[in-house]
Amino acid sequence: xxxxxxxxxxxxxxxxxxxxxxxxxxxxxxxxxxxxxxxxxxxxxxxxxxxxxxxxxxxxxxxxxxxxxxxxxxxxxxxxxxxxxxxxxxxxxxxxxxxxxxxxxxxxxxxxxxxxxxxxxxxxxxxxxxxxxxxxxxxxxxxxxxxxxxxxxxxxxxxxxxxxxxxxxxxxxxxxxxxxxxxxxxxxxxxxxxxxxxxxxxxxxxxxxxxxxxxxxxxxxxxxxxxxxxxxxxxxxxxxxxxxxxxxxxxxxxxxxxxxxxxxxxxxxxxxxxxxxxxxxxxxxxxxxxxxxxxxxxxxxxxxxxxxxxxxxxxxxxxxxxxxxxxxxxxxxxxxxxxxxxxxxxxxxxxxxxxxxxxxxxxxxxxxxxxxxxxxxxxxxxxxxxxxxxxxxxxxxxxxxxxxxxxxxxxxxxxxxxxxxxxxxxxxxxxxxxxxxxxxxxxxxxxxxxxxxxxxxxxxxxxxxxxxxxxxxxxxxxxxxx
Ligand SMILES: *Cc1c(COP(=O)(O)O)cnc(C)c1O
Numbered sequence: 001x002x003x004x005x006x007x008x009x010x011x012x013x014x015x016x017x018x019x020x021x022x023x024x025x026x027x028x029x030x031x032x033x034x035x036x037x038x039x040x041x042x043x044x045x046x047x048x049x050x051x052x053x054x055x056x057x058x059x060x061x062x063x064x065x066x067x068x069x070x071x072x073x074x075x076x077x078x079x080x081x082x083x084x085x086x087x088x089x090x091x092x093x094x095x096x097x098x099x100x101x102x103x104x105x106x107x108x109x110x111x112x113x114x115x116x117x118x119x120x121x122x123x124x125x126x127x128x129x130x131x132x133x134x135x136x137x138x139x140x141x142x143x144x145x146x147x148x149x150x151x152x153x154x155x156x157x158x159x160x161x162x163x164x165x166x167x168x169x170x171x172x173x174x175x176x177x178x179x180x181x182x183x184x185x186x187x188x189x190x191x192x193x194x195x196x197x198x199x200x201x202x203x204x205x206x207x208x209x210x211x212x213x214x215x216x217x218x219x220x221x222x223x224x225x226x227x228x229x230x231x232x233x234x235x236x237x238x239x240x241x242x243x244x245x246x247x248x249x250x251x252x253x254x255x256x257x258x259x260x261x262x263x264x265x266x267x268x269x270x271x272x273x274x275x276x277x278x279x280x281x282x283x284x285x286x287x288x289x290x291x292x293x294x295x296x297x298x299x300x301x302x303x304x305x306x307x308x309x310x311x312x313x314x315x316x317x318x319x320x321x322x323x324x325x326x327x328x329x330x331x332x333x334x335x336x337x338x339x340x341x342x343x344x345x346x347x348x349x350x351x352x353x354x355x356x357x358x359x360x361x362x363x364x365x366x367x368x369x370x371x372x373x374x375x376x377x378x379x380x381x382x383x384x385x386x387x388x389x390x391x392x393x394x395x396x397x398x399x400x401x402x403x404x405x406x407x408x409x410x411x412x413x414x415x416x417x418x419x420x421x422x423x424x425x426x427x428x429x430x431x432x433x434x435x436x437x438x439x440x441x442x443x444x445x446x447x448x449x450x451x452x453x454x455x456x457x458x459x460x461x462x463x464x465x466x467x468x469x470x471x472x473x474x475x476x477x478x479x480x481x482x
Pocket of ligand 1: 069070130131211239275
C-alpha cells in the first residue's frame with residue numbers, strides 16, 4: 001500500500017520550526033494551478049510505513065547474498081559515516097578549488113591507490129557505473145586510433161563468456177563486435193582468437209578472471225597478440241575481488257580498464273545506485289581521459305584537463321560520495337588487508353565449490369577464483385527442477401539466490417559468489433540448504449517448482465510481465481473511481 005493511500009485529510013506531523021524570516025510571495029507565474037497532493041499521515045503511521053517497506057527488502061544486512069558477478073559483500077558502516085561528513089556533503093561542485101582542497105585530495109588519493117592496485121597511470125572518477133566506464137574506455141580507444149588517422153579499426157573482439165554490457169558498450173561506442181568462443185577449459189580459444197584478429201581490430205575487451213570465475217592462463221599470449229596487430233586491450237575490472245593486491249591488469253598487458261567501486265570497493269549497491277566505474281589507463285592513453293582530474297602541484301590540489309579529452313561523460317566529478325566510501329575502505333584495509341580480502345574471497349568460493357560439486361556439476365571443473373558456476377542441466381533432465389526453481393526455492397530458505405542463467409554459454413547456470421565477508425558458518429548453512437534442495441528436487445519437485453511461497457510476492461509470470469507490462473501502479477482511489 002502506498003503512503004498516499006494511507007493518507008487521511010488533516011493528519012500531520014509538525015516537525016518544522018516556525019518560520020523566522022519574512023515570508024515573500026512568489027510572482028504568480030510560478031504559482032501551481034492545482035492543489036499539491038501530498039500524503040497526510042501521523043508520525044506513528046509514517047514510521048510503521050517505512051519499517052514495513054524495510055522488512056520487505058533483502059540485502060546484505062538481512063543475510064547471505066551470493067549473487068555471482070555482483071560482489072554483494074558487506075559494506076563496513078564506517079564508510080557510510082565518513083561519506084556523511086558535512087565537509088563532503090555540503091559542498092558545491094562549482095566551488096573554487098582552494099575551498100575544497102580536502103575533496104580534491106580524496107579524488108587524488110583514490111586515483112593513486114587504484115593505479116597501484118591495477119598497474120595503470122591515471123584514473124578518471126567520472127563514469128557512474130561499470131557499463132558507463134566501458135563506454136568511456138572504448139571512446140578513448142577510438143580517439144587513440146583516430147588521432148593517428150587509423151580509422152579502419154572498427155572491430156572490438158569479445159569472448160563469449162563476457163558480461164552482456166561489453167558488446168552493448170562496444171556497439172554504443174560505434175564499434176562492431178566480434179565474438180570469440182571459449183575453449184574446453186573456459187578460457188579464450190586461442191586459435192579462434194587468431195582468426196578473429198586483423199588490421200580492422202580496434203581492441204579486445206576481456207574479464208580476467210572471467211565470468212565463469214576462471215583465470216585465463218594464456219592471458220599474456222592473448223594481450224600480446226592484440227598488441228602485435230595494433231589493437232588496445234581493455235580490461236573489464238568490474239569485479240576485482242579475486243586479484244586486487246595480487247595480480248595487476250596493467251602487468252597482464254591491459255591498457256585501459258574500469259573498476260566498479262560499488263562492487264569491489266564496498267559501496268552499497270543493488271538498489272539502482274549510485275555507483276561509480278572509474279576508468280584507468282596507461283600513460284599513452286591519458287591524453288584522452290574525459291573531463292578533469294585532481295592533481296597535486298606544489299602542495300595544492302587543482303583540476304587538470306587532459307590534452308585530447310574525449311569530453312564529459314557525466315556532470316562534474318562523478319558520484320563523489322562513492323569515491324569517499326572506496327577511499328575509506330582502502331585506507332581501513334591497508335596494503336595487507338586488500339590482499340587478504342582477495343585471498344579470502346577466493347578461499348571462500350573454493351570452499352563452497354568443493355562442498356557442493358559432488359551434487360551440482362561444475363560448468364568447468366577447475367579451481368575457481370572469486371566465483372563459480374554450476375550447470376543444473378542434468379538435475380533438470382532427471383527431476384524437472386530447473387536452475388530457476390532452485391533459485392526461487394532458496395528464497396523460502398531465507399537466502400538470496402545466486403545469479404541465474406549467466407554466463408550464457410552454460411546451460412541451466414547458477415553462479416555463486418560468497419565473497420570474503422561471509423563466515424564459515426554462513427557458508428555451511430548455504431551449503432546445507434543447497435544439499436537439502438537437491439534432495440527435495442528428487443523427492444518433492446512440485447514444491448520447488450512453485451517456490452517461493454514465503455515471500456511477499458510469489459512466483460511472477462515473467463512471460464506475461466514481458467508481453468503485457470503494467471508499468472503504472474493503480475492506487476485504491478483510482479480503482480474505486482473506475
Ligand atoms: C557488474 C558488471 C559489469 C557492469 O557494471 P554496472 O555497474 O552494473 O554497469 C560489467 N562487467 C562485469 C564483469 C560485471 O560483473
